[in-house]
Amino acid sequence: MKRLLDSLKNIVGPDAMITAASELMVYECDGFTIEKNRPDVVVFPTTTEQVSRIVDACNYFKVPFLPRGAGTSLAGGCLPVGGGVVISLARMKKIFDVDYRNRCALIEAGVINLWLTNHLKPHGYHFAPDPSSQGACTIGGNVATNSGGPHTLKYGVTVNHVMGVEFVMPDGEIIHTGGPVEDNPGYDLTGVIVGSEGTFGVAVKSWVRITRNPDTYRTLLGVFNSVDDATNTISEIIGAGIVPAALEMLDQMILGALEDAFHFGFPLDAGAILIMEVDGLEAGIDTEAERITSIAVKNGAREVRKADTEAKRTLLWKARKQAFGAVGRLASSFCTQDGVVPRSKLPHILREIQKIGAKYDLKICNVFHAGDGNIHPILLFDERYPDQVKRVLEASGEILDECIRVGGSVTGEHGIGVEKIDFMAKLFSPDDIAMMIRLRNAFNPTNNCSPQKMLPTAGACIEASKAGRMAAM
Amino acid sequence: MPLSESLNLNSFQTKTPSDVAEACDIIRHSASTLDAIVPSGSGSKMHIGYSPSRNGVILCTKNLNKLVDYPARDMTVTVQAGILVKDLTEMLNKENQRLPIDDPYPGESSLGGLLATNTSGPRRFGWGTLRDYVIGISILNDEGRETKAGGRVVKNVAGYDFCKLHTGAFGTLGIISQVTLKVRPNPEASSMVLLSLNSANVESVLDRVHTTKTRPVAVELLNRNALQQPLFKNLDLSSDYCLFVGFEHGAEAVKWQTETLAPELSDVPGKIDIIHGPSDSAIWRNLGMFQSTRIPGSPLTFKANIPSSKVASWCALASDTLPGLSLQSHAGSGIVFGHLPGDVSRQMAFDAITLLLQKAVRYQGNLVIPYCLEDWKSDFPVWGQVRPDIKIMRKVKESLDPKAMFNPGRFVDHI
Amino acid sequence: MEKDPLALHVLPGEKGFGTNVDYETFMDCVHCGLCLGSCPTYVQTGDENDSPRGRIYLWRAVTDGRTELTPEVRKHMDLCLECMACETACPSGVKYGKIISSYKHDMTRVLPPAPTVNALQRWMLFNLTPYANRMRLALMPVRIMQKLGLMWLVRLAGKFLPKSLRLLNEIVPDMEPHYGELPEILPAKGVKRARVGLILGCAADAFLPQANLATARVLQENGCEVWIPRTQGCCAALHHHAGLDTEAKKFAAANCVAFADGLGDGPNKLDAIINNAGGCGPVLKEYGHLLHGTPFEKQGESFGSKVKDIHEFLVELGPITPTHEVPLKATYHDACGLSHAQKIRTPPRQLMGLVKGLELVPLLESEHCCGAAGSYNITQPEMSRALGERKAKNILATGARAIFTANIGCLLQVDRYLRENTPSVWVAHPMEVLWAAYSGQFSPRLKAAIKPYIKD
Incomplete structure (x- = not known):
C-alpha cells in the first residue's frame, strides 16, 4: 500500500489525495448509509491522463478502485466494497465547450448537474435530466447511473442526452465513444456505458445534448381527497395521449413535511396532490392545461390550482425535489424505495403499499414520478429499534416483489448499487445475468473496477432477509 | 455490370422458424457446425454492409411476428421482432398512438430490421431515434437461448442496457426476438413549410431556422437533383435547394408555428409554400423514403x-x-x-x-x-473511417459472440 | 485506531467534545448530500471533508469517539465559512449552525487561537475592528493619503510591511470622506410613519460611511424619524463567531443600554431597530438568546425582537418610489448573513427594482459566500482569496457596471478582488443607489459607472 500511495502521490501530488483515517471516514458511504467501508485512499485527479495513470497504478498493485462524484447515490453506488482507491472526480468540473448551434456540450464528470443548466440558462437552453439531487449530484454520476428526474417523462433520462464519453477503461486505456456528431457507425458503446454504474470504467468527460427551454409552462396542482382519485387521474391523462412535461404525486403525509419545510401553502387535509406540468409553446398550451384540469376534475379533484408565477413554480419544484430530505422531519430514519410499475398499475400498487404498511405496522409516505410509474414509497422508522428495521426491510422487499409481479422493475433511477443486488436474480434469469457478466467482462475482465456492484457474484446465495434496505438514514 | 440488390448470399439456405424455440434450435445447430447465421426480417436491408465472411444460413424472423402485449394506456407495446412495421403502425393507430420513427421501406421493413440497422428519418430531429424508444429487448444468443434485458416499464435502470447495444448492431451480437417499445400519441396536427432557396442562402437560413421561435420536428434540405426525383416531382420545385420544415403538435401550436415561421423568413428570396395535412401524408412519407x-x-x-x-x-x-x-x-x-x-x-x-x-x-x-x-x-469505405473505439467493439463482439456466428464480417471493420 | 501525536484529547475530568449540542441535531442529517453544491468550500476543494455533510460526519465521529480530533479534522472544521448556505439547501432542516458552533466553542475551551492568525492580527481583529472610533482613527492616515492621491506610496510601502499588515492594506478600499457625525435624531420627511433606531456598526462605519449615511437618509425619506444613539457599539458578531462569548455578551449588553430608552413602551418607543449590515443582523436578532441567563436577558429579548434589516423593514413599511433615474446595469450579491441566516433575498431586489433605469441582472452563484465571512479573510486567506476571485469572475461575467451587496465584509471583499481587474465597477450598498435615486445626488464612483449609459 505504501508503494501505491507513493505512485499516486507522483501522479496527482500530495494535495490531491486523502490518506488520513479520520478524513477517509467521510468517504465510507454515500446517500446509502446502511453499509459502510472505508477506502484506503481518495485521489482527486484533474485530468484524464491522471485518471488513466491512477488506474494503471491500481492495476499494478492489484488494488480495486472506483469513481465517485458527489456521493449522493441512494443505492450505495459509491461504496468502496473491499476498500481500495476512490477516484473522486469532484475537481474535474470544467465546462469546456458549449456549442449552441449544434446543441451539445463537452463537460467534465465533476460538473454539478445544476451548474450546467445555470450555465446554459442565459442562452435559453438546459440539460434535460433533472434528478432531485441536481443541486449537488455530478454529471459523471448521472452518466454512471442513467439518472432520471421529474421531467424525464417528456424529455427522457440521461442516456437520451449523452452523445459520447471520454472514458478510462479498467486497464487504463483512454477511449472515446460517440462524440458531438450523431450516428457514428458501430456499436452504441455510449448507450451501454451510461447506466453501467462504474463497472465498465471511469467516464471522465461527456458530450451531452442540450435542450432548448420551453417558451412557457403551465404548472397545475391537483388536490384530491384520496390517493385513488389521484392515481386514476394519472392513468387517464397518459391514456388520453397527453404527454405532460412532468406528473408527480405526493400523498398527505409527505405534504405535511414539505409544508413544514417550504411553507408553500399545500392543502394539508388533501389525500393526495398531483403536480401536473405542461410546457412548450404558448399556442395551445392552455387548451392542454384545460384538458388535464378537466380529467382531474372528472376523477374527483376538489380543486386544481395554478402556480401562476415563476417564483411559485420554482418553489413548488424545489419542494418536490427536496421531498426526500424533508422526510427527516417525520422520522429519524427512513427508507426510500425506487420501484417501477406499468402506469395503469399505479392505483393497484399504491393500495398494496398501504396494505403492506398496515401489515408491518409502518408509516409509509409516497412522493413519486407518477407519469413514469416510478414509485418512491418512503418507509419511516427509528433505526434504534432493531424490530422496526427488520419490519422495514421485509416490507420493502414485499413492495418490490409486487412491482416485479405486475411487470415492473426494482429501480427506475437510483440504480442497483449494492442495495438491490439481490433483486437482480428476481428480475433476470441466470441466462440474462450471464450475458450481463459477459458484457462486463468485455470492458472489465479483472473486475478490479467497481467490484461487487450491479451484478450478483456468481455462486453467492440470495438471502431473502436482506431484501431491500434503507436508502438513506 | 449487374446491379446487385443484396449481399452475396448465394450459398445460404434460408430457414424460417415458426417460433422462438425453433429459432433457438437453428442457432444451436449452427453453433455446432460453426455455420454463420445471417438474421433477416423482411429482407429489405440485405444490401447493407459486407457479405458474410463464412457460409451458413439466413435465419428469417418473419414468422416471429406476434403481438405479445399492448397495454395502450401504459403507452408501451411488446411485440415479436419479426412483425412488419406497417402492421405495428396500424395496430398502434387504432389507439391513436404511434412509434414516431420514419420507415424508409413502408410496407416492407420488419421492426427487428429497423432496429438492427438503427434506421431513422426526418422526424429524428424532433422525436429522436429508435434508441430512445426501446425499453426492453429479448435476444437469441450464441448458445441458442433467449435472454432479456430492460423490461416493460418506461423507466428502468436495472442491469446493463442491452437495448442500446443491439440497436444498430446489424445483428452481429445476436438475434432480436422481442421488443418492448415506448409509444407516443399521434399528433393532433401537422404541417410542412417549404422554402425554395438558392445555394448562397442555405447556410444563413439553416442558422436562422435553428433559432426560430417555432419548434420544428423535421428540418429537411433537398438539392435540385433530389427534387427532380419521382418522389418530389409533383411539387414542381426547381430551385438550387428546398428546405422542408415540418411541425407536428396540437392543432393550435401547429397553426401558430406555420404562421410564425413564414414571416420570420420572409426576407429570404425564394418562394414559400405551405402544405397542410396529416402526419402520414405523402410529403412526410416521401421525405422518409x-x-x-x-x-x-x-x-x-x-x-x-x-x-x-x-x-x-x-x-x-x-x-x-x-x-x-x-x-x-x-x-x-x-x-x-x-x-x-x-x-x-x-x-x-x-x-x-x-x-x-x-x-x-x-x-x-x-x-x-x-x-x-x-x-x-x-475498396470503398463501406463503414466509413474506423475509429479507435473499434477495440472495445471487438471485445464486446468476442465476449457476446465468441464463435463469430452472427453476421460475421458484415459490420464495421468486418467485425 | 492509530494514535496521532498531534491529535487533541479531552482532558480527564472535562466534558467530552460535542456534548454542548443536542445529539439529535446530528441525527437530523440523513446524509443525502444535497448540501454539497451549496457549500463554497466544497465547491472549491472537491473534498467532502470540506462539505457540510462531511463536517457533520466528522464532528459526530469526534463526539462518538470514532476518531480523535486530529489536525486534519480541525483543518476541515476551521475551513468552514459559517455562511449557512447549507442550512438554506438542507431539506431536512439540519441545524448546521449549532453543530459548527459546538466545534468552535469546544475549541476556545481547549485550544490556543487558530494558528493561521498571528498575534498582531488577532489584536487588531478583536481590539481595533469592533470599536468604530478606534477604527476611524486608525484609518485616518489612509484616508488622508488617498485624499492626497498618495495611495500608490502606501501600496509601495505595503511591499515592505510584514505579511499580516500587508494583507490588511490590501483589504482597505478607496474610501470616501467620513460624513463626520450625524445628529442624534434625524427628523422624518413628510408625515412621520415610524420611529426607528439605527445601528451604525463598527468597521462598516469607518470603512464605508456613505452606506450608513444613505441608510439614514433613505429612512428619513420614507417618513421615519431616526434615532442614532451615541453610545452604541459593535454588534458582537465577531466575538460570538470566534466562540468568545464573554466579550460578545459585553457588547450586546452595551447596546441594550445604548438603546434602552427606545426598548420600553415609553414615549421614545422604537418601532424598529434598523441594521444595514447582513452580517450583524443574525446576532442582533438573537440578543435574547445571547444574553440568556444574564441581567440583560429581558432587554436583549426586546432588542432582538425589534431588530429589522433595512430592506426587510422598508418593504414591510411600503417604500416610497424614488423619482430620479439611475441608468445603470447592475447585479446583486446575496450576503450570507442576509440570505442564509435571515432568509432575506427578495426585499433588496424589490427595493432596487423601484429605481428607474436600474437594470438588475442575475449573478451566477449570487448566494455563494464571497469569502469575506467575518474574519475569515484573515484566518483563512487562501480560501478567502479563491472565493473572492471566483466572485469577482462571476460579477465581471454579468457585464454589470455596479455590484450591490448589503454587508460590510462583502463590500470590502468584492471591492478588493474587483479592484485587481476592473476598478471602474461601482461596489456599493443597495441603500446608496436608492439614496441616489431619491436625491439625484450621484457620487463620483456612481457617475463613472453610469457614464456609458448616458447618451449625449
Whole structure:
C-alpha cells in the first residue's frame, strides 16, 4: 500500500489525495448509509491522463478502485466494497465547450448537474435530466447511473442526452465513444456505458445534448381527497395521449413535511396532490392545461390550482425535489424505495403499499414520478429499534416483489448499487445475468473496477432477509 | 455490370422458424457446425454492409411476428421482432398512438430490421431515434437461448442496457426476438413549410431556422437533383435547394408555428409554400423514403453524419465534387444522404467519397455507404473511417459472440 | 485506531467534545448530500471533508469517539465559512449552525487561537475592528493619503510591511470622506410613519460611511424619524463567531443600554431597530438568546425582537418610489448573513427594482459566500482569496457596471478582488443607489459607472 500511495502521490501530488483515517471516514458511504467501508485512499485527479495513470497504478498493485462524484447515490453506488482507491472526480468540473448551434456540450464528470443548466440558462437552453439531487449530484454520476428526474417523462433520462464519453477503461486505456456528431457507425458503446454504474470504467468527460427551454409552462396542482382519485387521474391523462412535461404525486403525509419545510401553502387535509406540468409553446398550451384540469376534475379533484408565477413554480419544484430530505422531519430514519410499475398499475400498487404498511405496522409516505410509474414509497422508522428495521426491510422487499409481479422493475433511477443486488436474480434469469457478466467482462475482465456492484457474484446465495434496505438514514 | 440488390448470399439456405424455440434450435445447430447465421426480417436491408465472411444460413424472423402485449394506456407495446412495421403502425393507430420513427421501406421493413440497422428519418430531429424508444429487448444468443434485458416499464435502470447495444448492431451480437417499445400519441396536427432557396442562402437560413421561435420536428434540405426525383416531382420545385420544415403538435401550436415561421423568413428570396395535412401524408412519407430510393443506374448511396452547422458547406462541397449528386439532409441532425449519379465512374466515385469522408471525419463525423455495387465494396469505405473505439467493439463482439456466428464480417471493420 | 501525536484529547475530568449540542441535531442529517453544491468550500476543494455533510460526519465521529480530533479534522472544521448556505439547501432542516458552533466553542475551551492568525492580527481583529472610533482613527492616515492621491506610496510601502499588515492594506478600499457625525435624531420627511433606531456598526462605519449615511437618509425619506444613539457599539458578531462569548455578551449588553430608552413602551418607543449590515443582523436578532441567563436577558429579548434589516423593514413599511433615474446595469450579491441566516433575498431586489433605469441582472452563484465571512479573510486567506476571485469572475461575467451587496465584509471583499481587474465597477450598498435615486445626488464612483449609459 505504501508503494501505491507513493505512485499516486507522483501522479496527482500530495494535495490531491486523502490518506488520513479520520478524513477517509467521510468517504465510507454515500446517500446509502446502511453499509459502510472505508477506502484506503481518495485521489482527486484533474485530468484524464491522471485518471488513466491512477488506474494503471491500481492495476499494478492489484488494488480495486472506483469513481465517485458527489456521493449522493441512494443505492450505495459509491461504496468502496473491499476498500481500495476512490477516484473522486469532484475537481474535474470544467465546462469546456458549449456549442449552441449544434446543441451539445463537452463537460467534465465533476460538473454539478445544476451548474450546467445555470450555465446554459442565459442562452435559453438546459440539460434535460433533472434528478432531485441536481443541486449537488455530478454529471459523471448521472452518466454512471442513467439518472432520471421529474421531467424525464417528456424529455427522457440521461442516456437520451449523452452523445459520447471520454472514458478510462479498467486497464487504463483512454477511449472515446460517440462524440458531438450523431450516428457514428458501430456499436452504441455510449448507450451501454451510461447506466453501467462504474463497472465498465471511469467516464471522465461527456458530450451531452442540450435542450432548448420551453417558451412557457403551465404548472397545475391537483388536490384530491384520496390517493385513488389521484392515481386514476394519472392513468387517464397518459391514456388520453397527453404527454405532460412532468406528473408527480405526493400523498398527505409527505405534504405535511414539505409544508413544514417550504411553507408553500399545500392543502394539508388533501389525500393526495398531483403536480401536473405542461410546457412548450404558448399556442395551445392552455387548451392542454384545460384538458388535464378537466380529467382531474372528472376523477374527483376538489380543486386544481395554478402556480401562476415563476417564483411559485420554482418553489413548488424545489419542494418536490427536496421531498426526500424533508422526510427527516417525520422520522429519524427512513427508507426510500425506487420501484417501477406499468402506469395503469399505479392505483393497484399504491393500495398494496398501504396494505403492506398496515401489515408491518409502518408509516409509509409516497412522493413519486407518477407519469413514469416510478414509485418512491418512503418507509419511516427509528433505526434504534432493531424490530422496526427488520419490519422495514421485509416490507420493502414485499413492495418490490409486487412491482416485479405486475411487470415492473426494482429501480427506475437510483440504480442497483449494492442495495438491490439481490433483486437482480428476481428480475433476470441466470441466462440474462450471464450475458450481463459477459458484457462486463468485455470492458472489465479483472473486475478490479467497481467490484461487487450491479451484478450478483456468481455462486453467492440470495438471502431473502436482506431484501431491500434503507436508502438513506 | 449487374446491379446487385443484396449481399452475396448465394450459398445460404434460408430457414424460417415458426417460433422462438425453433429459432433457438437453428442457432444451436449452427453453433455446432460453426455455420454463420445471417438474421433477416423482411429482407429489405440485405444490401447493407459486407457479405458474410463464412457460409451458413439466413435465419428469417418473419414468422416471429406476434403481438405479445399492448397495454395502450401504459403507452408501451411488446411485440415479436419479426412483425412488419406497417402492421405495428396500424395496430398502434387504432389507439391513436404511434412509434414516431420514419420507415424508409413502408410496407416492407420488419421492426427487428429497423432496429438492427438503427434506421431513422426526418422526424429524428424532433422525436429522436429508435434508441430512445426501446425499453426492453429479448435476444437469441450464441448458445441458442433467449435472454432479456430492460423490461416493460418506461423507466428502468436495472442491469446493463442491452437495448442500446443491439440497436444498430446489424445483428452481429445476436438475434432480436422481442421488443418492448415506448409509444407516443399521434399528433393532433401537422404541417410542412417549404422554402425554395438558392445555394448562397442555405447556410444563413439553416442558422436562422435553428433559432426560430417555432419548434420544428423535421428540418429537411433537398438539392435540385433530389427534387427532380419521382418522389418530389409533383411539387414542381426547381430551385438550387428546398428546405422542408415540418411541425407536428396540437392543432393550435401547429397553426401558430406555420404562421410564425413564414414571416420570420420572409426576407429570404425564394418562394414559400405551405402544405397542410396529416402526419402520414405523402410529403412526410416521401421525405422518409428518399434514402431507400434507387435512382436508376446510381451505383452508390452514402450517408454522412456531420455537425448540423456544417450541413450547408458540406453539401456545397459534395455538389461541387459530383454535380449529378442527389442530396437530402436531415439538417437539424446533421445527417446527409446522397445518391451518386448513374454516369459516374468507379474511380471518380472513389475519389469523391474519399474526399467527402475526410471532410466529415474532420468534423468528428463519418460517412458510410448503405448501398453500392457489390464488387465496389472491396475498396470503398463501406463503414466509413474506423475509429479507435473499434477495440472495445471487438471485445464486446468476442465476449457476446465468441464463435463469430452472427453476421460475421458484415459490420464495421468486418467485425 | 492509530494514535496521532498531534491529535487533541479531552482532558480527564472535562466534558467530552460535542456534548454542548443536542445529539439529535446530528441525527437530523440523513446524509443525502444535497448540501454539497451549496457549500463554497466544497465547491472549491472537491473534498467532502470540506462539505457540510462531511463536517457533520466528522464532528459526530469526534463526539462518538470514532476518531480523535486530529489536525486534519480541525483543518476541515476551521475551513468552514459559517455562511449557512447549507442550512438554506438542507431539506431536512439540519441545524448546521449549532453543530459548527459546538466545534468552535469546544475549541476556545481547549485550544490556543487558530494558528493561521498571528498575534498582531488577532489584536487588531478583536481590539481595533469592533470599536468604530478606534477604527476611524486608525484609518485616518489612509484616508488622508488617498485624499492626497498618495495611495500608490502606501501600496509601495505595503511591499515592505510584514505579511499580516500587508494583507490588511490590501483589504482597505478607496474610501470616501467620513460624513463626520450625524445628529442624534434625524427628523422624518413628510408625515412621520415610524420611529426607528439605527445601528451604525463598527468597521462598516469607518470603512464605508456613505452606506450608513444613505441608510439614514433613505429612512428619513420614507417618513421615519431616526434615532442614532451615541453610545452604541459593535454588534458582537465577531466575538460570538470566534466562540468568545464573554466579550460578545459585553457588547450586546452595551447596546441594550445604548438603546434602552427606545426598548420600553415609553414615549421614545422604537418601532424598529434598523441594521444595514447582513452580517450583524443574525446576532442582533438573537440578543435574547445571547444574553440568556444574564441581567440583560429581558432587554436583549426586546432588542432582538425589534431588530429589522433595512430592506426587510422598508418593504414591510411600503417604500416610497424614488423619482430620479439611475441608468445603470447592475447585479446583486446575496450576503450570507442576509440570505442564509435571515432568509432575506427578495426585499433588496424589490427595493432596487423601484429605481428607474436600474437594470438588475442575475449573478451566477449570487448566494455563494464571497469569502469575506467575518474574519475569515484573515484566518483563512487562501480560501478567502479563491472565493473572492471566483466572485469577482462571476460579477465581471454579468457585464454589470455596479455590484450591490448589503454587508460590510462583502463590500470590502468584492471591492478588493474587483479592484485587481476592473476598478471602474461601482461596489456599493443597495441603500446608496436608492439614496441616489431619491436625491439625484450621484457620487463620483456612481457617475463613472453610469457614464456609458448616458447618451449625449
